[in-house]
Amino acid sequence: MRPVALAIAAITAMAACHPTTSPMTATPPESWPALDDKLLADSAATYNFRLGLPVPLAITPDGAVLFRRTGPRSFTADLFELAPDGTVKTLATAADLLGTGEEHLTDDEKARRERTRTVSRGIVDIDVSDDGNTIMVPLGGKFILIDRKTGKRTPIDPGDSTFYDPHLSPDGTRIAFIGGRSLMVMSHTPRPNTAAQWTQPPEGFEDGKADFAAQEELGRTRGYWWSPDSASIVYQHTDNRPIDSLYVSDPRHNEKPPVKFLYPRAGTNNAKVQLVVMQSIATGDEGEPKHADPRSLTWDAKYEYLVSVQWTKNAPLTAVVIDRDQENVAVLAYDAGKTEPRVLLVEQDTTWLNLNHGAPKWLDDGSGFLWMTEASGEWVLELHDKTGTLVRALTQPGFGLSSLAGIDGAFAIVEAQTDPTRQDVYRVPLAGGAPQKISTDDGVSNAVKVKHGVVIIDTALTNGGKHTVAISASGAHELPSVAEHPSLVPTTVLETVEIDGRTHHTAITRPRNFDPKRRYPVLLKVYGGPHAITVLSTRDAYVMDQFYADAGFVVVRSDNRGTPHRGRTWERAILKDLVTIPLDDQVAALKAMAARHPEMDMSRVGVFGWSFGGYMSAMAVLLRPDVFHAAVAGAPVTDWALYDTAYTERYMKQPKDNAKGYAYTSALTHAAKLSRPLLLIHGLTDDNVHLAHTLALIESLFVAAKRAEVITLSGTHMVPDPKLSLAREQVQIDFFRDHLAIAR
Numbered sequence: 001m002r003p004v005a006l007a008i009a010a011i012t013a014m015a016a017c018h019p020t021t022s023p024m025t026a027t028p029p030e031s032w033p034a035l036d037d038k039l040l041a042d043s044a045a046t047y048n049f050r051l052g053l054p055v056p057l058a059i060t061p062d063g064a065v066l067f068r069r070t071g072p073r074s075f076t077a078d079l080f081e082l083a084p085d086g087t088v089k090t091l092a093t094a095a096d097l098l099g100t101g102e103e104h105l106t107d108d109e110k111a112r113r114e115r116t117r118t119v120s121r122g123i124v125d126i127d128v129s130d131d132g133n134t135i136m137v138p139l140g141g142k143f144i145l146i147d148r149k150t151g152k153r154t155p156i157d158p159g160d161s162t163f164y165d166p167h168l169s170p171d172g173t174r175i176a177f178i179g180g181r182s183l184m185v186m187s188h189t190p191r192p193n194t195a196a197q198w199t200q201p202p203e204g205f206e207d208g209k210a211d212f213a214a215q216e217e218l219g220r221t222r223g224y225w226w227s228p229d230s231a232s233i234v235y236q237h238t239d240n241r242p243i244d245s246l247y248v249s250d251p252r253h254n255e256k257p258p259v260k261f262l263y264p265r266a267g268t269n270n271a272k273v274q275l276v277v278m279q280s281i282a283t284g285d286e287g288e289p290k291h292a293d294p295r296s297l298t299w300d301a302k303y304e305y306l307v308s309v310q311w312t313k314n315a316p317l318t319a320v321v322i323d324r325d326q327e328n329v330a331v332l333a334y335d336a337g338k339t340e341p342r343v344l345l346v347e348q349d350t351t352w353l354n355l356n357h358g359a360p361k362w363l364d365d366g367s368g369f370l371w372m373t374e375a376s377g378e379w380v381l382e383l384h385d386k387t388g389t390l391v392r393a394l395t396q397p398g399f400g401l402s403s404l405a406g407i408d409g410a411f412a413i414v415e416a417q418t419d420p421t422r423q424d425v426y427r428v429p430l431a432g433g434a435p436q437k438i439s440t441d442d443g444v445s446n447a448v449k450v451k452h453g454v455v456i457i458d459t460a461l462t463n464g465g466k467h468t469v470a471i472s473a474s475g476a477h478e479l480p481s482v483a484e485h486p487s488l489v490p491t492t493v494l495e496t497v498e499i500d501g502r503t504h505h506t507a508i509t510r511p512r513n514f515d516p517k518r519r520y521p522v523l524l525k526v527y528g529g530p531h532a533i534t535v536l537s538t539r540d541a542y543v544m545d546q547f548y549a550d551a552g553f554v555v556v557r558s559d560n561r562g563t564p565h566r567g568r569t570w571e572r573a574i575l576k577d578l579v580t581i582p583l584d585d586q587v588a589a590l591k592a593m594a595a596r597h598p599e600m601d602m603s604r605v606g607v608f609g610w611s612f613g614g615y616m617s618a619m620a621v622l623l624r625p626d627v628f629h630a631a632v633a634g635a636p637v638t639d640w641a642l643y644d645t646a647y648t649e650r651y652m653k654q655p656k657d658n659a660k661g662y663a664y665t666s667a668l669t670h671a672a673k674l675s676r677p678l679l680l681i682h683g684l685t686d687d688n689v690h691l692a693h694t695l696a697l698i699e700s701l702f703v704a705a706k707r708a709e710v711i712t713l714s715g716t717h718m719v720p721d722p723k724l725s726l727a728r729e730q731v732q733i734d735f736f737r738d739h740l741a742i743a744r
Contacts, residue, residue, distance in 0.1 A: 032737055033511070033513070033550060033552055035547075035550075035551055035730070035733065036488075036550055038487065039486065039487055039488060039547055040547060041726065042484065042486070043486070043544065043725070044723070044725040044729075045073045046072060046483065046484050047075070047722075047725075048543070048544065048725075049484055049485065049486055049540060051072055051073060051074065051075065051483060052069065052481055052482040052483030053466055053468070053481050054067045054069045054080070054468050054479035054481055055067055055069065055077075055120075056448055056449045056456045056458075056468070056470075057079075057125070057126050058126060058127075058135075058449075058451075059449055059450075059452050059454045059470075060148070061131065061452050062084065062132055062452075063084035063452060063453065063454055063472055063474070064083050064084060064132070065082040065449075065456060065470045065479065066080070066081055066082075066128065067079075067080050068080070068120070068122075068124065069482065070120050070122075071482065072482050072484045073484075075119060075120050075121050075122075076094050076095075076120070076121050076122040077094065077121065077122040077123050077124060078090060078092065078093040078094055078122060078123055079091040079092045079093075079126065081148075082470060082477060082479055084472065084474050085477075086475075086478075088480060091146060091148075092123065092137065092153070093122075093123075094122030094139065097137060097140065097144050097153070098122075098139060098140045099140075103140055104140075104141070106162045106163075106164060108165075108178075108209075109164060119718065123137055125138065127167050127168035128168070129168060129170065129171065130172070131172065132148065133149060133172065134147065134168065134172040135148060136166065136168040136175060138163070141157075141161040141163075142156060142157055142158070143155070143156040143158060143166055143188075154188070156175065156186070156188050158177060158179070158184070158195055159195050160179045160180075160195070162179070162180070163177045163178065163179055164177065164178040164209070165177060165178050165208070165209070165221075165223070165224075167224070169226050169230040170226055170228060171229075171230040173187060173188070173230065174186065174187050174188070174230065175188065176198075176224065176233060177195075178206075178207075178209055178223075179195070179197070181207065182197050182198070182200060182201060182206075182207055182208075183198045183199045183207045183208040183278075184196065184197055184198060185198050185233070185280075185291075198233070199235070199276075201237065204239065204240055204241040205237065205238060205239055205240065205241075206238050207223075207224075207236070207237055207276075208223045208224040208235045208236060209223040209236065209238065210222055210236065211238055211240075211262075211270075211271040211273060212261070212263060212264065212271075212644065213264060213305060213645060213646035214305070214306065216644065216646070216647070216688065217644060217647045217650075218307050218356065218646060219307075220306070220308055220309075222309075223236040223238075225310075225311050227317075228311060228312060228313040230280075231279060231280050232277055232278060232279040234275055234277045234278075234309065234311060235275070235276055235278065236275060236306065237273070237274050237275070237276045237296070239272035240262050240271050242270070242271065243262040243263070243264050243268075243270065243271050244262075244263065244264065244265065244268055244269070245261070245262060245263075246262075246263045246687075246690065248261060248686075248690070248691075249684075250684050250685045250714060251684060252684060252714035253714065259685075259687075261687050263644065263687070263690070264644055264645045264646075265644060265645065266641050266642075266643060266648040266649055266655055267641060267649075267656065268645065270305070270324070270645055270646075273305075274296055275306070275309070275319060276296050277294065277295045277317070277334075278291050278292070278294050278295075279292040279295075296339060297319075297334055297339055298340055298341070299319070299330070299332055299341055300330070302328070303323050303328070303329075303330060304322075304323055305321065305322045305323075305324070305326070305646065306319060306320075306321055307319075307320040307321060307322050307329070307355050308320045308355075310360070310362065313364075314362070314366030315362035315369070315386075316333040316334055316336075317333070318332065318333050318344075318360065318362070318369075319331075319332045319341070320332070320355065320360065322353065322355065324649065325650075325653060325654070326352045326353055326355075326650045327348060327351070327352060327353065328348050329346065329348075329353050329355060330345070331345040331346075331360055331369075331388070342387075342388075344369075344384070344387070344388030345360075345371060345388045347373060349374070349375075352572075352575075352651065353374075354374060354571075357372050357379070357402070357403045357404060358372070358405060358406075359371045359372040359404050361404060361407055361412075363430070364407065364409075366386060367385065367386055368383055368384050368385040368386055369383075369384055370383060370384075370394075370404060370407070371384055374568050376397045377567055377569065378398065378399075378400075378401070378567050378568065379401040380395055380397060380401065381393070381394040381395045381404060381412060381428060383430060392432055394412060394429075395414070395428060395435065398418075399416055399418075399435065400416040400417045400418040400565070401414055401415075401416045402414075402415045402416055402417060402564070403415045405425070405446075405447035405450050405455075406447065406450025408427065408450055408453060408455055409453065410430050410431065411427040411428060411429055411430060411436075412427070412428040413427060413428075413447050413450045413455055414426050414428055415445070415446060415447060416435070417565060420505060420535075420559070421444075421494060421533075421535055421537040422442070422443065422462075422537045423444045423445050423446065424437050424439045425438050425439040425445050425446070425447045425455070425457050426439075438455065438457070438471060439459060441459040441461055441467050442459075442462040443459045443461040443462040443463075443537060443538050444459065444460045444536055444537065445457050445458070446459075448468075453472050453473060454471070454472045456468065456469070456470050456471075456479070457469055457471065460536070460540065461540075462537045463539055464485065464486070464489070464539040464540050465481075465483075465540065466483070468481070485540075486540060486543045488512070488543065488546055489539070490509055490539060490542040490543060490545060490546040491509055491512060491514070491546065492508065492509040492545060492546070493507070493508055494507050494535060494537060495507070495508065495593070495596075497589050497592035497593060497596075498592070499585065499588045499589065499592065504558055504559065504560070504585065504588075504592075505535040505559050506535060506556065506557065506558040506559075506593055507534075507542065507545075507556065507557040508554065508555070508556050508593060508597065509545040509548075509549045509554070510549055510554055510599070511550050511553075511554075512546070512549075512550055513550075516599060518599065519598070519600070520552065520554045520599055520600065521552070521553050521554070521601055521604035521605070521606065521740040521741075522553065522555075522556060522590070522600045522601060522602065522604065522605045522606070523548055523605075523607070523608065523736060524557070524590055524605065524606070524607040524608075525545060525608060525609065525613075526557070526586060526608070526617060526620075527610075527611075527612055527613040528559075528560055528563070528582040528583075528586060528609070528612060529582070529611075529612030529613070529615075530562060530563065530564065530571070530574070530612075530651065531563075531564060532563065532564075532612075533559050533563050533564065534557045534559060535558065535559050544729070545557070547729065548729075551733045551737075553606075553740075554599060556590060556593055556600070558585070558586060558589035558590065558593075560581065560583075560585030560589070561573040561574065561581050562574035562578075562581060562582050574651055575651065576651070576652055576653060576658050577665060578615075578640065578652060578665050579615075579616075579619050579623070579664075579665045582616060583616065583620060590602075590605070601743065603629075603743035604740040604742075605627060605628050606630040606631065606736045606740055607620045607628050607630075607631045607632075608631065608632035608732060608736075609632075609634065610635055611636075611637075611688075611689060611717070614634040614635050614636030614637070614681075615633070615636045615637040615638070617632060617633040618631060618633040618636045618638065618667050618678065618680070618697070619665075619670070621674065621676040621677075621678055622667060622671070622674055625675050625676045629676055629677075629739065629740060630676055630677045630678075630735070630736060630739035630740055631678050631679070632678075632679045632681065632735060632736075633680050633681070634681045634682070635681065635682050635686055635688075635693075635717055636682075636693060636694065636697075637689055637693055638666065638667040638693040638696055638697040639662075639666040639667065639668050639693060639696055639697075640652055640662055640666065641655055641662055641666070642690065642696065643689070667697050667700075668697060668700040671697060671700035671701045671703075671704050671706060672704035672706065674701060674706045677709070677735070677739045678708040679708065679709045679710075679711065679731075679735050680698070680708050680711070681711045681712075681713065681728070682694040682712060682713070683712075683714075683715040683717060684712055684713065684714055685714070685715060685716050686716050686717045687716060688717040689717060694710065698710060709735070711731065
């Protein structure tokens, strides 16, 4: 679950009796300032100023960086190359490659982009051969091969316009993809446009596709991998028969049939997953690859989730698996010709294990691998030899390690921070020694790609904007951005408050025409869940906070226990209860801020958020109406029994083992307590937090003779449509102005 952009399409109403409140029409005691319509329009048209930013896709052996980029107000991306000397050229535009054709995305591809939070169209993904000479671009129902030396473009027709997740073999001679439920492989020499069906899964099974839990919650979007020598493929063979089928329809466009999703809700069955190796033995005269019989790989059945797979030069095929409660993990190595693994490493935690941090990574020579462990209470990077034996710890607790980005020669490239509002990129010597900071910009820096002696660092800057730079032995060169910049500088101030001996980070944004003699209604902008921090030293993150502040509010954020980068104890405080501690911390931080800043009128407090933040907002007015007087809950989880297994059970454990926890953390349980205005916003075709969540809450409110306002939108969990974004901000401000105009 990740925070995403919001949008609004159509307003509906839930007709029931609200006991104490109704829409307010009274003239507010103060005159509300006019909205900054230009900023709102600019923000919507630029996808909150993110369009036009470069997105690195690949690094070639000669040190070039291939990246995609849209225009500043376009969602269509083209392909560019940053040469080692810093010059930039256009490799291909979506318009040129499509010609007169149109881009039609399959339901599978739409779902994949939803999982990866990709909003752009056109050239989105590419694959590059190991020698860097051949680029494959899937677009418009074809694979377009681009020769980097000559610029020649060769379209390849897979014979199936519904293909999914294509990947070029490392030697650049073949393309694998998913056709229907099968793994397909085709050569583009000597006879192109001929695809061979490598697998024939029976009904209820599919090959080569990552399951929902892997894509949405475990950070794995792929379901098959080429061997380094291009001779074999290992693929995920999935038995989907145990999983419940959910059907998502769009009443706004009821001419379209419902889309079937395999969605494992908490306490229900997951897919059954195994790995199969298929070896190519020849290429026939027709250009079709021939292959040997499949070889199924085994592992201990207690490990229900396949977390990741690696198959790199000089190293064995490696898989990471974890059990259903995500308390036991194993790193497995499969030697050539073997079906049973060597267990390289096992780790256990009585709460849960975090795994989406980039490890393991094999050294280039295969002599060992890097692993990250939180066993000490803080993340530590370790070097293990090829048998799994610990060689040495490369970092120490207190360094602030957060993720492993890659290996650059004799160094590990990592991200770390001791201040959770900032982050830097470091080189860590594999031989031991002090980490060396290589990021130079002030803000939140991420190492987004590491390969062939190039490290690409993307920084959201403290003073506004984003800076993406490729660092190599030849120097540092910027990947140019064409993104627009906001027309204002937020007034946001980052602060800290002390709560029961803990330091909590907060942010406060005041109107630009702030009058210190006035008291302002307060808006708490909240997320509050795992994986995300909202208080960051990045100026542009607060542009829309400023928009709300200029509309007549003081906007506050804080990060509670349960959020990342503060150590194991801080993060694990939410075990089996996703609401009590996060909400208590948010309330305590809000009150501490109000005690410091008398302009915050605590008799007029609103709260709003999306996804987990929507859940927090709904629970805030249900459980703490003494503090919160109105709430907007976007795409909220309302009952954790309706959310997916891998996310929910990591924190809440299985319903059979935590029935009281599931009941207490459900908004449905507390629906009868509603005494404050609540606006629910939800996408009709949301396949992450399904519309069933909002409908279930509406029904519980109806039975309790309560009322919430409801807005539905024709879209999914992530809707970037500019006109809907415009409507969203206006409607939310109007809602809060209506309900916070008078002290409660």
